[in-house]
Amino acid sequence: MEERRGDVDTIEQDDEFIGEWELRPLTPRYQESHHSPYVEALNDCLKNTNIHNIALSGGYGVGKSSILSRFADEHEGDVVQVSLLTLTLVDKSQIDDSVPKQSTTKTNLIQQEIVKQLLYSAEPKDMPQSRFRRIGKPSRLREAIIAAYCGVVFLGIMFITGWFGKIGSAVSSTFKIDWNPVANMMVLLLVGVVSALVLIELSRGRVHLRQLSAGPATVTLDEESVSFFDQYLDEIVYFFERSRRTLVIFEDLDRFDDFHIFETLRALNLLLNSPRKRLRKPIRFIYALKDSVFDEASLPKAKPSGAKEGTEAKNIPEAEGTEKAESIRANRTKFFDIVIPVVPFISHTTAGSLILKLLERSESRVSPWIADVAGRYVTDMRLLKNVCNEFIVFHDRLNAGDGVDVKYEADQIFAMMLYKNTRIRQFELMKTGESDMDGLYVDYRRLVSRNISVLQQENRELVQQQTDLTLTSKRSEKHGAALRTFVETAMKSLNAAGKSYSMKFLNKSLSPADLGKQSFWASIAASGVQDFLTVT
Secondary structure (H helix, E strand, C coil): CHHHHHHHHHHHHHHCCCCCCCCCCCCCCCCCCHHHHHHHHHHHHCCCCCCCCEEECCCCCCHHHHHHHHHHHHHHCCCCEEEECCCCCCCHCEEEEEECCHHHHHHHHHHHHHHHHHHHCHHHHCCCCCCCCCCCCCCHHHHHHHHHHHHHHHHHHHHHHHHHHHHHHHHHHHHHCCHHHHHHHHHHHHHHHHHHHHHHHHHHHHHHHHHHHHCCCCCCCCCCCCHHHHHHHHHHHHHHHHCCCCEEEECCCHHHHHCCHHHHHHHHHHCCCCEEEEEEEECCCEEEEEEHHHHHHHHCECCCCCCCCCCCCCCCCCHHHHHHHHHHHHHHHHCCCCCEECCCCCCCCCCHHHHHHHHHCCCCCCCCCHHHHHHEEEEEHHHHHHHHHHHHHHHHHHCCCCCCCEEEEEEEHHHHHHHHHHHHHHHHHHHCCCCCCHHHHHHHHHHHHHHHHHHHHHHHHHHHHHHHHHHHHHHHHHHHHHHHHHHHHHHHHHHCCCCCCCECCCCCCEHHHHHHHHHHHHHHHCCCCCCCCEEE
């Protein structure tokens, strides 16, 4: 644990700060002390020609993007990065019937995005035979060469058709000058070059308008094709041959919980590295994914027997569940030639220390206890940085100026920012009083009101009981005095006045003072008619 805390202490020196508030950017930050071993491990994998599929596994926010970013920088020119962060799966009910059903499956939608990002990552000039024509930046040098070539061709045509001499004679007779053939040749060449440049400019304008109206080429799936990888295999192979890329980094594949995409990618990699396709160093796929990508939640679905394409899949039968789950978990090591786990250096026990570290340079500080409470539930580096950034800004602006009537405590503002970042939608609803927090506050007030009512009722009952006890005590004293008077009167009638006497009731001895107590009269009230008060 101390080693992990040491990693937390290195955060400040690896960070840069923005503006007067010294906010921390949320972009992936490469930390040499923590990330370099993983980059070295990836580089070592490249030395083994048998390793083609590499998995960099770890939970969200452990630093996989930072590691792969540095790795891509070290291999610039060899790497193409495919990110599926912006891909949104479309509801099948919203897709037109003209779209092939097989193209609407989750696996094919992911394949479509992969193919699109691969093909569109290359410059149009680098893939002249590709079916995907896109608007590219015009090359002035290339246009000048074409224009010069056209000028030479134009001049050759003039020579072949005899117009070269006719134009020279016409100029000489018209202007009464001796026309030099060399000058005649230069003028005709210039006319051809200028005409070609004008045609190129006009042609570029017309192509531009057509592309605006028709749009660029799109990646679609034909009815007879099973998957996008199958239909565009020749384009994919052509891309790797022309671009000379040998490393493909896939990010955010795991957020779709699609088991089959890894099967198809491994099959594609195997095909690209086949002896007939590759004459150079192998193509490697590197995946950034979470550890649970092959858990039960990602188990493939089984379609009913005889079901048509597009039929919803059913859950795996219970009888096959255990065996199938074990098979899927084993596939985690079958799909990848090597799995490199990324150990998180932030946990629920160190996140509190990280929060305090992130706020060290700020004038706004929070109590250690609230940092520890927050750290138990939020352990993502980017999220913690953003919480601290917003806390610094809100704390500064809410308490800015001399005319501020209310001073907000730092712990209160930090708790509000933590709620804002973990429950964004609910935080926005707080403006209209419709958030869960408002509902909780209403329930709290209702509970307080109910408890107050209960306590008030109990207090009234206690006051009433106290009143009743007071009245009962007075009545007991009154009846006790009357009873003592009666006993003394009876003693006088028996010529025993002034003598001491004793009393018993229910075999319990009583003194004259006991006759005025509430307990005595309570026992009298509870006794039967056969019970007597004995005076001796």
